[in-house]
Every structure is written in structure tokens, then in C-alpha cells.
Amino acid sequence: MPNLDKSLIAGLPPFQDLSLEDLDFVLSHARSVRHPRDSVIFSQGESAQSFFLLLSGHVRVVRTSPEGDQMVVRYINEGGLLGIAIAMGAPTYPATAVAAVDCIVLTWPNTAWPQMQERLPSFCTSTFQTIGTRLQETHDRFLEISNEQVEQRIARTLLRLVRQAGRKSEEGIAVDFPITRQDIAEMTGTTLHSVSRLLSGWENEGIVRNGRQKVVVTDPQQLTLIAENRRARRRA
Amino acid sequence: MPNLDKSLIAGLPPFQDLSLEDLDFVLSHARSVRHPRDSVIFSQGESAQSFFLLLSGHVRVVRTSPEGDQMVVRYINEGGLLGIAIAMGAPTYPATAVAAVDCIVLTWPNTAWPQMQERLPSFCTSTFQTIGTRLQETHDRFLEISNEQVEQRIARTLLRLVRQAGRKSEEGIAVDFPITRQDIAEMTGTTLHSVSRLLSGWENEGIVRNGRQKVVVTDPQQLTLIAENRRARRRA
DNA sequence: CGGCACTTTGACAATCCTCAAGTCTCGTGG
């Protein structure tokens, strides 16, 4: 068992304010695993044997329907939990997790869960808060897809992406991982064609800068107006 | 404090296999409250002071966006938990709960939560399993609304409704509580007009029987075909 | 029996998907 450094996880929300012994306890059950870009961390339907914390990188979580349709459930950022099926009493993973970039993932066997649950109530609380937040986010997205037009949904999604995983660049705020038009389409319930058209239009207006698997938001304010459907209509 | 009977909750999933003393403990903190039809049990945004279990009746859970758009998050059946914001560390209720029919609701103050959590781990597990199931259901609905047509979404929703809250009648399986076209529209991300049109069409085909705030499914099999978009196309 | 909420139905329009045909970018292998 490699010796993991406590500084890796100290200060992360799930392990905040833990004693040094507790941190050691947590790490004593964990393995650190490297996942290269595009590799699968766990698969939907697979028996859930482990749960994970993303130390570095970005993970895309995808759910597939029996008919084969896909959606991007969310992106996980550094410090985020994933694959916590056991916390919800699920015997299998409800979605597939793919490394959006090269990732380092802390991995615990599910057998460690009861012990951690018992010994670290704050970790437990934090986990359930995470699940609760995700449930609410999902409901918000449901409201959007139900009531808003494609243009607004994409604008909101872009704003969320740069808020949660934005990296400042010279041109503006870039999404910090490769993301395709198809990915954005699967987050917003539309097609890559609509996404492409909208993004191209916004690029002409100077709101974003596009690239292959890349989006940079240069004018968040304008994008907010679009998201709220309050943009000034311009003449043809 | 009225003396509540243990038989009320014995056998319900959250309290399964609890000892008589534990059941007493649970009930000693609870109040039983009657909520007439259409009354609000708790409101979105309101400070969460209590959590609830539905003893009898049906509850509609509604979420409203800042723009004023609404969706029906779910219906709660007898024995279901609701308002469990505290389990997710939420300071306020994330949605509004309305009695769809006259209801009886067991009500605990949030102060009872830590004690129950500590003393009744099985209750805890059950609660988190409930939340997990709901999260997954929501993702399934998200997939539907993203990829399926209105017709299929309504068919699926109807099937879910009669599966989860169906009551056998002479004509078929009826949804066991009053539900409007608008409600169905807000579950499926469409308009009451589309729902009305579809239901009327299905009534002509003998698949459902409609009434004011009433839907009876007479041919679930046919409805399943529609849900899976495998219905035989008929000539004009 | 009056009024209100719920429902139905029609006509029309528009958003957005589908289908199609390319262009562009990048990584890989020769």
C-alpha cells in the first residue's frame, strides 16, 4: 500500500476539520489511481465495488437509457465525489464516469464505507449534502429544459460550466477541459447542430470564442442576458 | 402529545424491523397533522423546520423557478417521506408540497433528526436510499424529456402514475388522486393543450378514459407500445 | 343555477430537428 500524503485531502470539503489520525484512517483504505483521458472509471450497470474522490482532473458522468440515448449528467471537478452508489444503497453504478482529461482518483473499496460512516459523521453529512445539491441542480435543469428555449438553455449551461470549471485566459473564461458540441447538446437536450449554430452566432457577436473541443466565454454579461431572454433584439 | 399507535408506522420501509421501543421513540417526537385537500404542507424557500411522512393521501411536490415556471417534481404516496431537507443539509425546502387529497401527515421537528439518525441507522439508510432512488428517477425523466417526443413522454408518465398510484376500477386502472391536464403537462415539460389533445385521441382509440381531473388507463399494453414508440401506424 | 376552473378544439406559426454535404483540425504512421 503506497503511503498517501494527508495534504492531498486535508481541507477538501468532505474531510474538512478532520484530525490527523482520522485523515490517516481515511487514506489507509484508499488507493490513488491514474486514469488517462477518455478512460472509463466505472460503468453504468456495473456492480458498485468502490467509491471515488477526484484528486485532479475532470470527469464526465454519462447516463444511457435502455434505448441507447445518452445525457451528460454532470462534470465532476477536483475534490468532488463520484461513484457514491453505496451512499444511496444502489447495488450498481447508475451512470458511467469517463475521464475528460488525465485524472488522479482516490479509490475506496465499498467495504470501507461503513467504517468511515461510523467514525466520520462529518464526512457522512458532507456526502449527503453533495447528493442533495446534485438532486436540486438536476431539478433546476429539468425546469430549464421544460420551459426555456434552446438558446437560453445553452447560455445557462455555458455559464454554469465556466462558473464551476472556468479558467481565466487572455480572451476570457475558458471551460477547463475539452468539451464537444455533442457534449453540450447532451447536457441541454438538443442536437449538436443547434449548439454549433448558436455558438457560431455568438462568436460573430463577440460573446464567445470557439475552437475544437473548446469554448471561451468572452462576454459573460451578454450571455447572462441571453440566458434570461432579455437580449436586445437587433435589426436584420 | 397525543398517543400515536405503533401500528401506524410499523412495517413501513423507513421503520421496518424496528423494536417496539424504537417505534415508541420515533412516535414520541412526532405529531400527526391533517392537511385538507389543496392545502400547503410546506413551501419552497421556507426555512425547513420539520420533516414528514405521509400516513395517508397523496402529495404533489412542485418546484418553481425564479422566472415563475413550475414543474411537478413528483407525487408522494402513502408511506413516503417528504420535506427531508435536513437529510440533505438544506436550510430551506427546495420545493412546495401540496395535499392532492385530504392527507394525514406525521410531522417531526428537525431537532429529532440527529437522535433518530444516531439511534436508528436503518431508518437513516432507508432515507438515503429514498433520496438516491429519487435522484435516479429524475435523471430518467431528464433522459425522456431530452430524447423523446411529447406523445411518448405522456404515455410513460401515465404508466408511472398508474403503476405507483393506480387503483383498479371497472374500466381499468385509475390514477388514485385528482390530476389535471396542467399537472401532467408540468410533469412532462409540455402544455396542457398537447396533453388534452393526446388524451382525447387515446380515448377515441380506447386506450384511456378521461374525466375532469381524472384519467383511467384501460389498455396499458397499448400505452406501453406508444411509450416505446412502437405503435402500429394507422392510415388516415 | 351561476360562476369558476378545467377541458376541448381549431388555426397558425415558429422553433428546432432531420438530412445532407461539406470543411477543418489533429494525431498517427509512413
Add this chain to the structure above:
DNA sequence: CCACGAGACTTGAGGATTGTCAAAGTGCCG
């Protein structure tokens, strides 16, 4: 180092689904 191929992206045309607007039924409660 260059060529090639595959995946990503763009753009256009056309049309179907479904929302919007409008108006008129219908059932139910008080």
C-alpha cells in the same frame, strides 16, 4: 516531415412537431 484519415465542426434546406393564441364547451361546488 508530410500525407492521410477520423473525428469534430459548420452550414443549408426543408419540414414536422408542438407551442401559441383564441374561443367555446363542460362539469362541479356552493
